[in-house]
Amino acid sequence: MASTADIRNGVVLNLDGALWNVVEFQHVKPGKGGAFVRTKLKNVVTGKVVDRTYNAGAKIEVENVDRRDFQYLYRDGEDFVFMDASTYDQVPVTATVVGDAANFLLENQTATVAMNNDIPLYVELPASVVLEITYTEPGLQGDRSTGGTKPATVETGYQIQVPLFLETGTKVKVDTRTGDYLGRVS
Missing domain, CATH: 2.30.30.30 (SH3 type barrels.)
Structure with missing residues (x-):
């Protein structure tokens, strides 16, 4: 106490x-x-x-809550499997515990998992991640960065709003807290 x-x-x-x-x-x-x-x-x-x-x-x-860095390995049905980099222990984490972080998780990505008595409580990602656009409508001549936005699907399957000039295959930085487009990555 x-x-x-x-x-x-x-x-x-x-x-x-x-x-x-x-x-x-x-x-x-x-x-x-x-x-x-x-x-x-x-x-x-x-x-x-x-x-x-x-x-x-x-x-x-x-x-006592233990926050440690884990590496995301793969999805197994409804569970996400993480590996402790120091001990190589694999920990299954349910989709409800992962929450919205699932929209930005890529294989081999590092995430912080908070544990209490070896039970995962929540998953924290870095403030932003770099994802590749897998599909978006092609831009038209005259589309500029100050114009509007269009929907784009990133490699995790999540859909974000991006400027009109971006094309499929472009790598973009995405805010993991809000899902907002932050910029292009070269």
Whole structure:
């Protein structure tokens, strides 16, 4: 058991059997009354964000979450198989745990997998990845970079919006958090 003095950004708390990641915290000492800690917590599994307030010195349960780099190997039915680069252990991760990261995962790509008691909690990718456009409508004469956008399918099968001048086979940088086109890669 820990106390509210141990609350920091990134700490994972066990509240009512669910794991919550501390996104923000603030120690408050009002002029009148006792001190307290105001927190913003994000559910590790569902992503739900809630605000909780604790009295100073209250007991909280802190969980140990191990974040390690894994290499994505392949998809096996509904599971994604990752390999720990240091031990060569292969870990199957369900599609619900991988979530939207599946749209940007390529074989042999490195990703951070957060584990608690050897159970995968979530998968984090780098802020951006480089993907090749596998299909898009051809650009027309006069299409410029300041014009509109068109849909393009990248090598993972995910569809993004790209400028009109881009063609099939072009490598592009894509933001993994939003799925937005960031630029061409030569």
